[in-house]
Amino acid sequence: MKLSLNFVKDYVDLDESLTVHQIAEDMTRVGNEYDSAEKLINATNLVIGKVLTCEMHPDSDHLHVCTVDIGTEVLHIVCGAPNVAKGQKVIVAKAGAELPDGTIKKGMIRGQESNGMICALFELGIDKKFLSEEDKTGIHVLPDDAPVGKDPVEYMKLNDDVIDFDLTANRGDLLSILGMAYELGAIYDKKVKDIDLSHKESGEDLNKSFKLNVNTPNCSLFLARKVENVEIKESPEFIRHRLIASGIRPINVVVDISNYVMLECGQPLHFYDADRLNGVLEVRQANKNEKLTTLDENERTLDETDLVISNGKESIGLAGVMGGLSTEVENTTKNIIIESAIFDSVMVRKTSKKILRSEASNRFEKGIDPNRTYMAIERACHLLEKYAGGTVRTGRCEYNKADLSDRKISVEYSQINDLLGTEIPKNEVLSVFRKLGFTAKDSGKAADVTVPRRRLDISIPEDLIEEVSRIYGVDNIEGKLPVVPMKRGSRNNTLREIRRKMVNLGLNETLTYVLINDKEVHKYTYDEFEELRLQDPMTEERNVLRYSLIPSLVKTYEYNKAHYNKDVSIFEIGKGFFKKGEVYGENTKLCALMAGEYFNSLNSEQKVDFYVIKGVAEEILDYLGYSSRYSFVKPKKEIKEFHPYQVAEISVNNDVCGIVGKLHPNEMKEDVYILEINLDKLLDKKTGKMSFKEISKFPEVNKDLSVVVDKSVSSSDLEKEIKNAGGKLFLGSRIFDVYEGERLGKDKKSIAVSLSFGTLDRTLTDEEVNEIMNKIVERLEKSLKAELRK
Template sequence: MRAPLSWLREYVDLPASETGRDVAARLIAAGLEVETVEQTASGLKGPLVVGKVLAIEELTGFKKPIRYCQVDVADANGTGEPQNIICGATNFAVGDKVVVVLPGAVLPGGFEISARKTYGHVSEGMICSERELGMGEDHDGIMVLPPEIEVGTDAIELLELVDEVLDIAVTPDRGYCLSMRGLARETATAYGVPLRDPALLDVPAPNAHGYPVKVADPLGCDRFTARTVSGLRPGAASPIWLRRRLQKAGMRPISLAVDVTNYVMLELGQPLHAYDRHRVEGPIGVRRARSGEKLTTLDGVQRVLDAEDLVITDSRGPIGLAGVMGGADTEIADAGGEAQGTTDVVIEAAHFDDVSVARTARRHKLSSEASRRFERGVDPEAAAAAAQRTVDLLVLLAGGTAEPGVTEIRTPSGPRTIRMTADHPDKVAGVPYGRETVVRRLQQVGCDVYGNVAPSAFEGGERAADAPEELTVTVPSWRPDLTDPNDLAEEVIRLEGYENLPSTLPRPLPGRGLTDRQRLHRRVGRALAGAGYTEALSYPFVGEAVFDQLGLDAGDARRRTVQLVNPLSDEEPGLRTTLLPGLLAALRRNDGRGSHDLALFETGLVFLPTGTETVAERLPVTGRPTDAQVAALDHALPEQPRHVAVVLAGAREQAGWWGKGRPADWADAVEAARTVAAEAGAELSVENARYAPWHPGRCAALYVLLDGERVLAGHAGELHPRAVKALGVPQRTCAMELDLDLVERASRGAVRAPHVSTFPVATQDVALVVDSSVPAAEVERALRAGAGELLESVRLFDVFTGEQLGEGRKSLAYALRFRAPDRTLKAEEATAARDAAVAEAVERTGAVLRGA
């Protein structure tokens, strides 16, 4: 919300010496986020005056139109003679009033103006556009002023060029601050001065003569006020003061009727809409859309409506998305675009359900100034005052007549009250504020406060002497965010000043440090970073579309996601069951930006539904929850194991003077899994597998040994070409994902540093011929089992296939390293261990010793 300081002073008597930065400091202390304080027309220096064009000479012989103008500036130039000025714009004529900057002036940006010869004539100043004056980005032509303005008037004051604008980031719970009324209330409270509430207007009572309105969904629309103004001058333009306030607030002036509704929205926080009365057929209605209905909104886009969309209708069908944007069919007609223009308008000031508006805006990707306000909460009681303010401005500025009919539809609702003990803010903040301060601060935010004795004071039959007083607080209509005693306590605390809260450091219990899980998490991150991977953190939200891109079967367990009640995006309403979607999206994004050699990793939680998820109980903050309450909360949550995943694309080893490079392949993904397992001290075994989204011939299943049994912990390999194409990632992209918690449970204890033996190693090589379907890992397990305790390591160093072996056969060559911890092995001992290893492999896998 952009708030001009000059506009703010209209409602609050600020000291004349207060600057925008002073006001910003007060608002920040009250809990608002003031991002910047902008000085408009910074560096501007006069003379800058209103002039009247007396004559125009068209100069020829140039590539663009050039005009030599005589402009009357009265006595502003000290002589009273017309000013001769060269100008390249053609949107003004003789007799028009324009803004003239005279020699000696300085325009925003440090642009000094002087008399100079150009195009064969001396130009004594400049005729200005809006952008040259720092008023906006409009540079299409010269700014033409209304004809009634007197020649020689100081344009700096007339156009309110010098001002300070506070740019405030309004948080979702402070929707009332998306208006000058709300900001003025906060400013008045911060300075301890009265507020001139612009919503305090004399509003006529509703009657039966207003424009007919039918509300079919009272839950979606609990207030609807309709007023009619007739006889507007089609050519009436917005006055300068109105246009300038809109521009400073960040809005573009359009036409008088639209400008007035935008102005009142900024002033009171109530979004409004004006309909051309002659374009509305029959009564105005509010209902839910019928699935498949269509509406062309004011931005010219035809939208297919959803059954949950709340729409404004007439007898023909939808004419607007309620609380979001109006329809093009009832748009206010500009006199410049049509012969007659709009003369009669119907003004809508309604209050719509915040959730319904938010979902409609998100569904149609159509965020507007109106929807931003309804999403954060609009004062339902301000609708009638906003409609009256709009009527008053249209009558004043466009010569219209306010018709006596007033339509107002209201869904009955009582005031919201909250009961709170007077010392509750003291307990929350740890500061003794006292009853008087609590009541005063709550009244400053608009609450009505009544005190009585708390029922707990009479426990035991007599009132306790130190029993706290209970306050009954009636919340103002413009504060929907105040729902419980803690919200009221926050209001007291922020107005008393967060800076006045004492700083107390918590005292950690002795002996507490990182858990084993946290240590493993950090070790894995460091190990993968050391292996050349870059950590990428992604959002945990997914939709069905990404599972289709990954090629998951319809019954795949990963498609069962925990659904969010209020997702950030309707396209991603679930929580992830795998880390790959976010990592692959990061890889695609970086590849598209020119980084083609990528290795990314992420460690994070996945969310696996158990079927027992429920809406968790909201626990009070007055005390520590019981073990039963904590257990109930845990039971309501899905399983959340921690996973680790990597994705690779492009070159794994760069080419250079040292030799050829090497592209990343499936083996690198498997090696990343081995790196993780090594950090956890777990034994990892690898087997061929078929598992989406990996390529069926280049996919490895990763197993760990847990309580003596092999348990599947993840997969690694190259992605399937169809998944690569659907996801838009580079060809031959590889990936790995492991259940890190499962790997931790499979840990063999503390990871020990390798021991360097003083005894020599005995190496024996064996080549075994097996069927092509036999995994190398199975042969390796057999060798390890048969070799016994003397075996130090097994390494596969060659795989051979050929005609001499026969079809469907392969040769696996292993290097076996034997070593005894206490002596030098004899050749016979190493040979016996090797023979035992071969014998076990022959028995388990049907292998044949090559060359035997």
């Protein structure tokens, strides 16, 4: 809402000493933010001049050389405007003038001296959309009576200040000059002045010749009046300039008055050409597929959720949103019907979102005080009579189901002070309500407040408490900490621990976007799920929710590769989303991507390979307490984005919880390794408590064993068999060498394992250990067809 200070000063006195910035800041303190606060015309050093001579520039086909009398002197000015002419009164920017586009300097233009500029209005900062055709293309010509040497801005009554407010959604009342006047009145303790609604009436009562039919519950109040013999002409200057200051384009006096009244009262009006109606206005829901051509000459297709105005036969306007073309006020219009009505805010909101959000629809959406509906129609009659030469017809057609009464709310003083944490005395509370223009009576413990209907946002005691805090001043409330029982706050530490562990393993944490492209969403998994698609994505690049974090990290890798980072070890903990059947859900997942060198120091380096990332996976699983509960197994189904022979599923308690593997070369030409664990699934599985195990005081016995097996035998199979055969005295095994070579024969490999044995109460004898070793070898020979390597 752009507030013209000249406009609002009609209704509330503001001290001359108050600057526009001070007013804007004071409004901010009570809750009304602003985007800008400045003069309407931001230009200095302007003066009214008279063009004495005007000749073509000798070296140009469009420039003019003029002499201009500015009262104190005669200036030599080169002017490029096509409409400049001898005898005109014009706006002159003297040398040194600051205009929105720069400073005016003395100079030579193609050999001719130029000591100023003759100005167009747009050069003073008025948007071209507000200007007449002549003013859009040329300098502004002032009336002949304009006093030479005086300030043109003051003469044109453009010496206004404008604050552009960014209002909150609840303060529909501030979308009016009157509302603003009450707000400023509360801040500066000034009374709001009355608005002039007076006008004469003549002729037969309108109700005899005109009917209102409201056939919908979505219109609570509808008033109509007729004004005859209006003259369509340009509005008075103050109306035009106040509209411009408020951001509305002046058109003609009739249209301008409807906008002017909307600005004053906050009630949008609609004017119909009375001679193009059939003596009736109807409000109803639109029919399905009903067509209507609106003012902007677009044909609209409507449905039952749209509210229309009709002439009894066909729709002639979209209620609260836009009028129809067929009954528009034109230059030939003589008699008008004024509509002042209230339409359902939700319905207007829906229709306007489809069609156009306008000054009118915005006000209907935020809600309108029905008293203003009455006020606005009378104000329009007053102005039409005064400025458009109209005659107001006797009588007003009315349909009224609205509640016009003021609200009565009681609020206890203790309630106010308890909620604000203050000790504001009674009289100060009562004074706040008085400043706001409310009536408040003291009933001992409480203030009984009558809140005028215009404050639609106030309905409960808490709303009044907010008013007290606004006007009393939140700055006057001292902050303190709540007095509550002491306790230690709780939090789930697991994710933080996992993040720390990953960081300690040398990975950099990332945060990536959850929204990805639908081509990516089913990749890197064989899981079946329905992707979650946005109804209204911002770009097709991001139109679905990710299921896995892998696409996000792959993108991050590609970004880094393009930015000369080839050693990338990153991870993220985030959500993956899915729909299975009718269930919508999300899982917390840990994902890591590793590529390039894991570390590289003098004479030693470790490139990332399958075993490095598998090591990361094991570190996490062990750290979380799952050691000996997990295994790495071949995936149940092929996943085409992974290398078919360098991929494993992480199975915990025989349930797949994650995947680790290398990306398929078709997918990524560099060697890139991926780990992803579904943490929700993993952390659901119980782990034992961390507890101490007795340490043997006797030495362990270590034995190495080297066997030749088929290549297809996995080392984990081998270790499993060893464990099974090892019995109670077997402590553990560690594979320390794997060898493949021609000497062993094709399809064979040798695996060397170091085994350890021991017990708590004694040193094992050679015989005992040899006996177990024999058992183990026997077992390996039998179940894995292993041969002992000598």
